[in-house]
Amino acid sequence: MKFSEVIGQDDAKERLRQMVAENRVPHAIMLCGPQGCGKMALALAFASYLLCENNSGDDCCGSCRQCVMTDKLAHPDLHFSYPVIRPSGTGSEHKMSSEDFTGEWRHLLSQGPYFTMDQWLAAMGAANQQAQMGVGESDVVMRALSLKSSQGGYKVCIIWLPERMNAECANKMLKIIEEPPHKTVFIMVCEEPEKLLDTIRSRAQRIDIKRIETESIETALVDRRGIDADAARRIARAANGSWLNALEALNSDSEKKLFLDMFVSLMRLAYTRNIKELRKWSDTAAAYGRERQRRMLTYFVHLIRENFVYNFRIGELNYMTQDEENFARNFARFVNEANVIELSELMSRAIRDIGQNANPKIVFFDMATHIIVSLIRKP
Template structure:
């Protein structure tokens, strides 16, 4: 991965390059920011730049043996940790068991979300987690001498998914790191990372990507209609992932919108039997997708409420959502918008606390019956 391939974030690129040139590389760095802002590709570009044998003032060379191995994500001094699940084909699995699939996904596009990763590894209903046994694997790898590069690099994607025991063991390694070791922790929920790790890692805040950089990146994509790029940039609100979803809607996004429509239609018509069937179906899709659905519902009611205010410049909807707004938006108003938001936020909380999903979806659906005609 090259710095030039990371969308936007020019100031962070300059800062990281300068840290290498001035030999001031902090041994533990926390890349924090919203989904789609480029934290993982930046970490890969940074690690490749550090190990490059012939780097320039702006990027790695791309032709030395180290760069070739980094581009295949197969450098012996590059290690990954990421959320996984207890797959039946592995005995006490760790990230290395899923490494071939990780390389495939990251090589195809390093901009993705947890739900997409879990779908890629067929996690089903399982929630992604970094287990305690992962710390033993990390310790074993980092206590080895570097094979080729000056630094051993450990990229930990979503450390907020670590269980407490693993976090505590990782803290000890960060406090007393092996020589020439670099930890790059990539989080979308900074508060979810234990405070003692946050306090010992150098924080790198990733802002939303500016619109100019987003537009330039989208126009470079093969087969993109330039006429719809401005709408994609507006909808993305600084996230490259959302921009790509606008251009080529994923199955998950289409599914969430369809199920939101069904829930609201059944609630408006007071079709309780259909809501029961709907709740049963939603209870089977896996907890991460369930939380993603309620997050999507929360976004949609916000957008439909704002569209009632005739403020198109601050609404962020794709074409299908805009079309449905013509009929549905009037039902989201000042009398029920807060209650709608409270219900969806509460549902996310209950799903996160491992509540019974069938009961949660049924209860939420029934509450929509009361709210939609308010």
């Protein structure tokens, strides 16, 4: 992965390059930002830059032996750590770790560095399990990094979503992050850094990665996907700084389309006060895995905001796809200053409850019945 292959994020690229140029590469870096902004792409590009034999310019050379191994995810000094589920057929005594799913991880990464937790769970065959890092993961990392660099340069460990470490894993990882082996660099890719131990956060240099510029997404859609300029402009604006959102918009069978259908159905049933069908709707939503449920609810919050703003009739403020806008034409008037905050809070509370392992059938039905009351509020 080269810096030139990362979509946008020119400021972050320059900051990372400057660290190397000034010989002040920290032993631990946190790349923090929203999903789809390219944190993993930046982590891989920086790892390639550190491991490259000829990185004197703005990018790794892409052709030396180190770059070839890195591109194939086969560099012996490049290590990955990531949350996993308990492998099928193993008992509670098994200390699950990234070694259980090395093949699945490499396959997912080989398809591109822009992916979601939902995609990773699907790759592992997780069903309703939630991925985390346990003490087995910290043991694997400490064992791998205790070895000398096979190529005589840096050793790089990319930790994807370290906020999913449990307490035992985090405390053991803290020890090696505090006193890392010689020329070892940790690159932590975080979406919820506030969930990390304060002691880990304090020992890493944080770089906040912003959402990708709309112009960069538009250019990438035209150059990499062959989309015509007008369609690329609309998709880029609706993507809201996420390359993942842009890719979903290209796929008519995408998860986002499913979420839109669920939102439309929920609002129509709530408006007609069809309790029986709302119960069925809640059962359907409850059958999704928890990660998908949280992603769907986050999307619902986004649509509430967009429908509220749509009432102002200022196109520059709206970030909707054509299908979303088609529904908003008739629905937006029901989202107003009297209920927009209440609707958003209902869905945010459902996200919290799902995250705390509440019964999803109860959570969704409770939310749906409260939406009935909210929709009849008038300004």
